[in-house]
Amino acid sequence: MDRKPNSQTTAIWVLLNIAHKRVTQTFEAELKRAHLPSAAWYDILWALERAEEGMRQNELERQSLFDQPNLSRTIKRMVDDGLVTQCPAATDRRGRELRITEEGKALRAQMWKVYGGLMLSEIEDKVPAEHLAGLIEGLASMIPDQDEKLQGKLKNARETAINPPKGPC
Amino acid sequence: MDRKPNSQTTAIWVLLNIAHKRVTQTFEAELKRAHLPSAAWYDILWALERAEEGMRQNELERQSLFDQPNLSRTIKRMVDDGLVTQCPAATDRRGRELRITEEGKALRAQMWKVYGGLMLSEIEDKVPAEHLAGLIEGLASMIPDQDEKLQGKLKNARETAINPPKGPC
DNA sequence: ATTAGATACATGCACATGCATCTATTATTT
DNA sequence: AAATAATAGATGCATGTGCATGTATCTAAT
Numbered sequence: 001m002d003r004k005p006n007s008q009t010t011a012i013w014v015l016l017n018i019a020h021k022r023v024t025q026t027f028e029a030e031l032k033r034a035h036l037p038s039a040a041w042y043d044i045l046w047a048l049e050r051a052e053e054g055m056r057q058n059e060l061e062r063q064s065l066f067d068q069p070n071l072s073r074t075i076k077r078m079v080d081d082g083l084v085t086q087c088p089a090a091t092d093r094r095g096r097e098l099r100i101t102e103e104g105k106a107l108r109a110q111m112w113k114v115y116g117g118l119m120l121s122e123i124e125d126k127v128p129a130e131h132l133a134g135l136i137e138g139l140a141s142m143i144p145d146q147d148e149k150l151q152g153k154l155k156n157a158r159e160t161a162i163n164p165p166k167g168p169c
Numbered sequence: 170m171d172r173k174p175n176s177q178t179t180a181i182w183v184l185l186n187i188a189h190k191r192v193t194q195t196f197e198a199e200l201k202r203a204h205l206p207s208a209a210w211y212d213i214l215w216a217l218e219r220a221e222e223g224m225r226q227n228e229l230e231r232q233s234l235f236d237q238p239n240l241s242r243t244i245k246r247m248v249d250d251g252l253v254t255q256c257p258a259a260t261d262r263r264g265r266e267l268r269i270t271e272e273g274k275a276l277r278a279q280m281w282k283v284y285g286g287l288m289l290s291e292i293e294d295k296v297p298a299e300h301l302a303g304l305i306e307g308l309a310s311m312i313p314d315q316d317e318k319l320q321g322k323l324k325n326a327r328e329t330a331i332n333p334p335k336g337p338c
Numbered sequence: 339a340t341t342a343g344a345t346a347c348a349t350g351c352a353c354a355t356g357c358a359t360c361t362a363t364t365a366t367t368t
Numbered sequence: 369a370a371a372t373a374a375t376a377g378a379t380g381c382a383t384g385t386g387c388a389t390g391t392a393t394c395t396a397a398t
Contacts (some may be wrong), residue, residue, distance in 0.1 A: 005288040008301050012292050013192075015308035020189040021234050022312055023182075028386095038354095058376060065190050070355060072378055094363045094376040119174040123181050127310045132177050134303010139184035141296045143191055197356095207384095227346060239385060241348055263346040263393045 012138075027118050034114050037107075040066070041078065042115050045108035048084060048100035056089060057096040083107055181307075196287050203283050206276075209235070210247065211284050214277035217253060217269035225258060226265040252276055 005013075027039045047063055048055055061071050075098065078084040083104035089095030100108075127135060174182075196208045216232055217224055230240050244267065247253040252273035258264030269277070296304060 003289055004285055005293055008305060009288050009293040009296075011305050012296065012301075012308070013288055015305060015312070016189055016192065017234060019308040019311045020185055023185065025386095056376090061376095065186060067356070068377070069357080069379075072376095073354090076378090089376090092364070092376075096377070116174055119178050119182055120172055123311065124174055124178040127178075127181065127307050131303040131307040131310065132181075134300045135307025136177060136180050136184060138296050138300040138304025138307070139181070139188040141300065142188045142292065143184070194356095225346090230346095236386070237347070238349075238387080241346095242384090245348090258346090261346075261394070265347070 023122050026122055027115070030118055031111070031114055036111050036114060039115065040064075040074070041083075042108065042111045044074065044078065045083065045100060045104050045111070048098055049105055049108055051098075054087075054097045054099040057086075057098055060098060078104070192291050195291055196284070199287055200280070200283055205280050205283060208284065209233075209243070210252075211277065211280045213243065213247065214252065214269060214273050214280070217267055218274055218277055220267075223266045223268040226255075226267055229267060247273070 024039075031038060043064060044060065047060060057071065057075065058068075061068055064071060066074060075084060075086060075096075079086050083101055085099045085101060087097045087099070089097045193208075200207060212233060213229065216229055226240065226244065227237075230237055233240060235243060244253060244255060244265075248255050252270055254268045254270060256266045256268070258266045
């Protein structure tokens with residue numbers, strides 16, 4: 001190797017790992033403490049709640065960080081728990097049409113109280129304003145532009161910010 | 170809930186997850202492609218290589234992102250692979266004194282060719298200079314200052330930058 | 339010195355993840 | 369129309385992770 005990473009590169013790599021693990025663990029621990037499912041379930045529920053017409057499973061796969069087999073199993077558990085329905089797709093008999101149930105919506109609203117609060121306490125209250133732009137742009141720069149998961153996720157993020165969950169939140 | 174996360178907070182949360190998963194998966198995939206162990210193994214080998222006098226297992230636990238049971242098993246596998254020795258500690262018979270073997274050093278050097286290259290291609294070449302500071306400070310701000318793992322890891326990072334691996338790198 | 343508590347590490351178990359592969363259906367080629 | 373390839377989704381298997389607990393040793397309190 002002719003080049004070696006500089007100290008800022010090393011710091012980013014190290015901090016990315018530590019920050020992600022710490023924030024993630026805090027989220028998961030607090031959700032568990034409230035007897036709620038994991039953050040990944042929230043993301044699925046919220047994606048399906050915004051898709052009024054239902055959503056194909058492969059489309060959800062693109063928008064989520066799940067790989068296909070893992071999403072398949074997760075959806076199965078959510079169906080078993082009555083949070084989601086999974087019907088054969090109308091136009092493609094290979095496919096599955098996913099829809100959130102009323103029970104699923106109720107759970108998502110319940111989760112939002114914890115999940116949204118954690119976003120405030122673990123991120124919004126901690127990252128100083130002068131580093132917001134650098135953090136966001138820096139993180140985004142490590143993700144390929146054509147990344148479909150990013151497009152889906154960012155769309156998700158934008159809509160989350162614009163159309164926050166209604167109800168008692 | 171009286172407050173709700175703003176769009177920047179949402180973006181950080183989403184991007185943190187996506188960027189971490191993407192970068193991590195790239196690292197793991199490339200290491201696997203080169204028939205090398207995971208990045209976590211590299212971190213352990215490098216920590217032990219810098220500890221000339223050997224290192225207690227609980228000290229390594231503080232410096233790594235492993236929790237205790239997981240580190241215990243990982244070390245066992247590394248011992249089985251001849252990369253690390255694990256002797257009873259001299260002063261505390263509960264403890265274990267870890268030391269890297271010559272074979273372990275050789276593997277770490279081998280891994281560095283891939284690992285270091287990935288830090289360059291996935292981070293250094295992608296994050297524009299104007300966002301370096303914001304990214305680093307932003308990530309650090311999400312980690313509690315008194316976090317021992319951070320102290321250990323940052324020390325690690327500093328030394329990695331200051332005393333880069335020798336040899337054919 | 340004895341006991342109670344803390345610490346270091348190991349182990350068992352439940353669950354999540356990544357990867358390869360399988361089946362069913364659709365699309366494409368000839 | 370038949371054959372081939374591509375796609376949607378499910379399943380099996382190996383591995384990793386978090387958490388509770390177990391065992392041994394050390395420390396502190398009485």
